[in-house]
Amino acid sequence: MAVTSMRRFDLSEWKRSPHLTDLRRTVAGLLAEGRHRTALDEVLRALRRDPENLDGLFVALSVLAQSRTTRLASPEPLTEMQQWSALLAPITTACSACDARWYSTHAVLFADNDVQFQPTNPIGMQCQKCRYTLCRDCLKAQRPTSYTASVDAPEVVAGSCANTACDGRGLSVPVLPTGRPDATPMDPAAIEGVLVVRDGPIRPTTDDALAVVTRFLPLISDDAPLLHIRRARPGTMSDNATRDALARSLLLDLEREGALAPDSWGRSRRMHILAGPGGDGDYLIVPVQKSLRRLPPATPHAASGPGTYTYLLQILPLRGSWATLRDPRTGDFHEGTFGALSAPAESLPGIAQEIIKRFERMGQSRRVMFFEGDYTQEQGLTTDDVYGIVTEGSTSLSPYSEGAE
Ligand SMILES: [Zn+2]
Ligand SMILES: [Zn+2]
Incomplete structure (x- = not known):
């Protein structure tokens, strides 16, 4: 980028x-x-x-x-x-001392008027040499309180530049754009996709995700299809190491689903946003740059385009019948055993074997059930909806039947 x-x-x-x-x-x-x-x-x-x-x-x-x-x-x-x-x-325009940001009209006014003008009561003041800027509040804090001057009185020069290397005079107007320290220039056309994860049990809506993403990445509402929105289980976003592990595993899932080109981790950046703009919780935003390698041409005998499926891993306890794995605290399906993916039907057996392999440590027999469509946001998944089942070691999808092993 x-x-x-x-x-x-x-x-x-x-x-x-x-x-x-x-x-x-x-x-x-x-x-x-x-x-x-x-x-x-x-x-x-x-x-x-x-x-x-x-x-x-x-x-x-x-x-x-x-x-x-x-x-x-x-x-x-x-x-x-x-x-x-x-x-x-x-x-x-960003204040150099605090988080205040605003759009200063001075650049426009100066362009439209050839005459010099003196904006009254400006939102901030700026060093005319290096653009060190202070907002009105920080200016007040820097200046000893005056008992005589009215607060609203326009000031020609106030405050001073705090950049030691700069020999600019006091701060004044015009106040011109400074850019935002928290926004990194990036080519929107080079973004392959963005993983958006919110800390907490509820998956953010597309609008929630867009509000955070558009604030930090050069994308607009029309880019909603580029977003891959997820939620984070408790404890998976607590520090850099856990966030990286979370991002890595979600990116791998997206690669497996065909939503991202391989090796996406190396093309990604992790941005941790504390309590997103909506104040709705912490976010992890992971933009992935497009792969420079060309994608291999589609295999000529790929019979169908990708469909959307929900997968669910089950295990067969020594005594009993096929069961799902659930998190004892939340009651949710255990991380990695349930999710939605987009893939051609013929690749489902291979995907199932990868999921089965991930839970090798369980020791017991495992199988993966597939449902057609995305059921991750819905309640009441029933066996009537099963699209097919893949058992351990199998290379094909078999139809669901009661007590099948
Ligand atoms: Zn300030
Ligand atoms: Zn300066």
């Missing part, structure tokens, strides 16, 4: 074209109708195709620069997810 490297937008690199680009024309029309959300969606789609498109970044800033009241009165207000998209990281 090396072709995309821009960390922050520089106005000096942007040249106003004498001709309106299609994007500008579309966005201007939508804004005139008050359709802010659709306008920003258009911009995000354009940036998704070309994240370093300067015109796209400038237009995004002008949508975000519309006054807050105008936007709130809009029949289509912007969504949180849109506003904090990683695609907008290059136009974000």
Whole structure:
């Protein structure tokens, strides 16, 4: 993911074209109708195709620069997810001292007015040399309390640059984009898939997952099909080592299902997000870069395309009948014994043998039942729905029959 490297937008690199680009024309029309959300969606789609498109970044800033009241009165207000998209990281201004982020309108105002202007009550101040930035709250904290000056009084210069190597003067305006320290530039076209895991018993919805993913990766809602959403059992996300082990095993599952090309671990990055933007729990986000190796051509005699199946491993205790393995604490099926996969029907026996092998330590006879479709989010799996069974060592799928061994 090396072709995309821009960390922050520089106005000096942007040249106003004498001709309106299609994007500008579309966005201007939508804004005139008050359709802010659709306008920003258009911009995000354009940036998704070309994240370093300067015109796209400038237009995004002008949508975000519309006054807050105008936007709130809009029949289509912007969504949180849109506003904090990683695609907008290059136009974000971040406080150098705390977590505050905002979109400073100064770049747009300076571009649209040749005259110097003095924004009153700015959200922050910036070193004009190195872009060290402090938000209003951090500026207040840095300055001794004054009993005479009104809090709202505009200040020309306040605070000072804390970068020791910088000999910039005090902080002032304009405040220009700094980029976001937590967003790494990445080429969206190079992303093969993203594993999204939330700590806890409930699998996140697509919307939950998108809210977190779009904040840190240059993807948009249209990319939902790239996400592989999972939940994490207790204790599997407690530290780096357990998170890596979890990611590794889930990536292997995805490779087995044909959802990712082989050796995905080597092309992945693990991002641990504490209490996602929705405050709904910790996330592990694992973007996987596309493999540079070309995929082998499809085998000519592959009879069918992939289908979706649910697998369930069973064991045969010494005394008794076929049984499932359950976690004594949660009552859920034991990790790795139950899940959904996408694969051609003819590959199911091979997949079953791999699952059976993983539970070798159980010692007992094992078999894997397959159900057609994804039953992982549903209750009440019944033997009537069994698509086929693969017993240990078997290379074929047999139909389910009562008491079959
Ligand atoms: Zn701050
Ligand atoms: Zn400085």
